[in-house]
Amino acid sequence: MSADDDVVLEMTGIRKVFPGVVALDGVDLWLRAGEVHALMGENGAGKSTLIKVLTGVYDIDGGDVRLAGQPVRFGGPLAAQQAGISTVYQEVNLCANLSVAENILLGREPRRLGKIRWGAMRRRARELLAGLDLDLDVTAPLSTYSLAIQQMVAIARAVDIDAKVLILDEPTSSLDASEVQRLFEVMRRLKNQGVAIVFVSHFLDQVYQVADRMTVLRNGTLVGEFRTAELPPMRLVAAMIGKELATLEDLEKQPTGRVQKAEPLLEAEDLGRQGGIEPFTLSIHAGEIVGLAGLLGSGRTELARLLFGADRADAGRLKVDGKNAVFRTPRAAMSRGIAFSSENRRTEGVVGDLSVRDNVILALQASRGWMRPVSRRRADELADQYIKALQIRPADPDRLVKDLSGGNQQKVLLARWLITQPRLFIVDEPTRGIDVGAKAEIQRLIAELADGGMAVLFVSAELEEVLRLSHKIEILRERRLVEELENTDAVDATRIMQTIAGEQAS
Amino acid sequence: MTFHKHHLFWPFAVFVLLLVLNIFFSNNFFSITVHDGHLYGSLIDIARRAAPLILVGVGMTLVIATGGIDLSVGSVMAVSGALSCLLIGDLGDPDGVAGVLGAIAVALLLCLGLGVWNGFLVSVIGIQPIVATLILMVAGRGLAQLITGGQILNVTSAPYRVIGAGYFLALPVSVLIAVAVAIVAGLLTRRTALGLLLQSVGGSPAASRLAGIQARGLTWLVYVIAAVCAGIAGLIYSSNVASADSNAAGNLIELDAILAVVIGGTALTGGRFSLSGTVLGAVLIETLNVTILSVGIPVEATLLFKAVVVVVLCLGQSPAFRERVLRRRTPVVATKEVAA
Structure with a gap:
C-alpha cells in the first residue's frame, strides 16, 4: 500500500527565502497514492509556505519537485492544477449564488458549439457527488447548503480536475463534530480511489483519526516523517514544539529570585469570551513572568487579548490592583499600565x-x-x-x-x-520567525524587565522559551486553561507536553 | 542626485513643462503688471482660479489620509454660497462689514454641521465613506436650492466681494485665504500629533487600535475640517461671481480635488499624505486648464487632452510602471524551466 513506488509527488530539499527570513530550508515531503498525509507544525513552521510551493503559488529557491518521477516546476497555480494538484482552502471559495452543478464544473462546462449542455453538466455533477456518497439537488444554489456540504462541493470540484494530490488546508476549522466525521468518510473514500491527500489541521485528535503518515516541520526545517501509528501524541507535540525527548536538556532556569507575593497586579476571575476562550482564573504579580503554553489554536492569543481589551470579555471579572476594571478598548487597559505586543507584528x-x-x-x-x-x-x-x-x-x-x-x-x-x-507587558510570540541572535536578545530583555519589577505575560509556542523565562506556567488546551504550574526544578518540557497532549488524567 | 526620487518631482516637472509650453503660445505669459496697485497676469489668474481647489484639496487630503473619501465637498460649497448670499441679501445694509461677517460665520457654521453629519455617518455608524458622503453630495445641492428658492441669488455687497475678487497688499484675497488655510492645516498636522495619528490610522487601522489610538474622533474631525474648507471655497466662488448658483457652484470639484490629492503623492488607500503635494496638484490642474485655452486646443477636445496629461503624469509617478520601463531597457534573460 505504501511502498515507495506508490509515491506520487516527491519534494526534496525545498528551500524558500523571503527578504530577511528563510521560510523553508531543506524540507522534504513525500506523498503516496492512497494515503492521508498530515502536515504538522506550529505557526511559522512553514506549513503554508510549503503548500504554496506545492500549489505553484511560490517558486522555490532550491530543491526538487518530482511528479510521478518526473522533475517539474510549476509556473503558477494553474500549472499545478493541470498537473493534478488540487487545493481546498479553509474558507470555501466558491460562488454561493451559483448552483451546485455550476460550482463544480465552473470553467469546465460540457459544451456543444459553444453552448453549455446543461443536462450533461447536471449528470456529471451528480456522478461526482455520488463518488463522495452525496445526494444533493445540483440545481439548487450553493448557499442553500451548510458550510460542511459546501466544503464537500469544493472537494468534488477539486476531484473532477483529475486530482492526483488533494490538499485540504484546515478543512475542519468551521465544522461541527458530525460534519467532521462526514468529511473524514469522504477523505477515506478518496483515499481508496488512490488520491494522495494532504491534511493540515491543528486538531491533534483529528489528525490521529484520519492520517496515515505525517510530516512535521519546525521553524522552516524538517523534523521528520513519521507513521501515525508509530508516533504517539506526546512525541508529536515534542517534535512540533521543541527538542526530541531524549535530548531535552535540563534547561537552565532564569527565574531565581522569588516573586514577592503581595497583592496581585492583575487578577482575572472566570474571565472568558464566547468562541474565544472559556472562562479562566489567573493572577499576575509585579516582577513575575507568567508563561502561556499551548498549541496553536489552544486559546493563547485569545486569553492575552482579553486582558488588554483588544477583545471584549463577555463573562467574569478583571481586577487591577484589587479594583474592578472593565476594558472596552485597548486604551482603557493602557491607562491602567498594561501593554500588549501582538503576534501579528506586520x-x-x-x-x-x-x-x-x-x-x-x-x-x-x-x-x-x-x-x-x-x-x-x-x-x-x-x-x-x-x-x-x-x-x-x-x-x-x-x-x-x-x-x-x-x-x-x-x-x-x-x-x-x-x-x-507599562506595569504589565503582554508579549505574544515576540520571538516567532526571527533569527537566533535577535531571539536571545529579546529573551534577555524580558528577563531584565521582570527583574526591574515589571510583570510580564509571555506567550510562546516554544516550550523551551517558556520554561527558561517563566516563574509560573499556564497551560492551555482546546481554548481552556487546563493547568497552572509553578516553574520549579521538577517541571520540565515533558511534564508540560503531557498536559498539552491531553495525556494526563487531571 | 536623488532629486528625481522626490515624491513631488513628477508633478513639478509637468508643471514646469506646461509653463514653458505657454510661453510659445501666449505672449506675456510670465509678465505681471500692476494696475491700481493690484497685480495682474496669467500667473495671478492661475493662482486665483486654483484657490477654491486648493481649499477643497487640503480637506480632501486629510480625509484620504484616513483611507476615506469625501464626495460631498462640491455640494457643501453650494450650500455655503447659498446661505451667505441669502443672509446678506436680507441685511438692511449689505455693505455693512459686521453683517457680512455674521452671514459668513453662519454659513461656515452650517458647513461645520454638515461635516459633523458626514463624520457621524462614517465614524460612528460605520457607513463606507464613499456611500456616506454620496448622501450629502446629492442632498446638499437640494439643500442649497431650497435655501435659494431654486433661483440664482445675486448679491451686491462690497465687503462680501472682497473675499473672491478683492486684493490685499496687491495680492488676490482668495489666494491669500487658500494659502493661509493650507499653512494652518500644515501646522495643525505637523506641529501637533494629528498628522502622525492620521497616517497611522490610514496606514494600518488594526495596528493603530492596538497602539491605543482612538480612531473615531480623528476620523470625525477630518470630515469636519473637509467640510469647513469646502465652505470657505464656496464663499470665494460665490463672492467672485457675486451670486449663489446652486447648480454651478463646486460642480464636479470633488473629482478635481481627488485628482489634486493623487497628483500630490497621497495614496487613495490612506496612510502617508502630503499637503504641499496637494497644493502643487491643484495649481497644476488649473495651469493645465489655462494651457488648454492658450494653446488653442479645440473646445470639444479639451477633456480628452486633460485626460491624456493626467494619464501620463500618473504613469510617471507610478514606481511599478517606471520599473517596468527601465527593465525593458536592460534585457533580462528569461530563465523559465520547462515543466515536464
Missing part, C-alpha cells in the same frame, strides 16, 4: 509606512492625544535611546519600518511599549 503591530521614530512613539502619543504632541527632540531622544538599547538595525530613526527585518520590527514594537513604561 498587520497588528508596526505601521510599515511610518518611520522607526514615529512607530516607537506611537503608543505614547496615542495616550497623550493628538493635541499634546511628543516634541521632536523628545521623539529623537527616545528613538535613539531604544535603537541603542535594543540594537535595532539599521540604526536609522528615519527608516520606514516596512524595510526592516522581522526581528527588528519586533524590537521596534517592543520599544513602542517600553516607552510607555
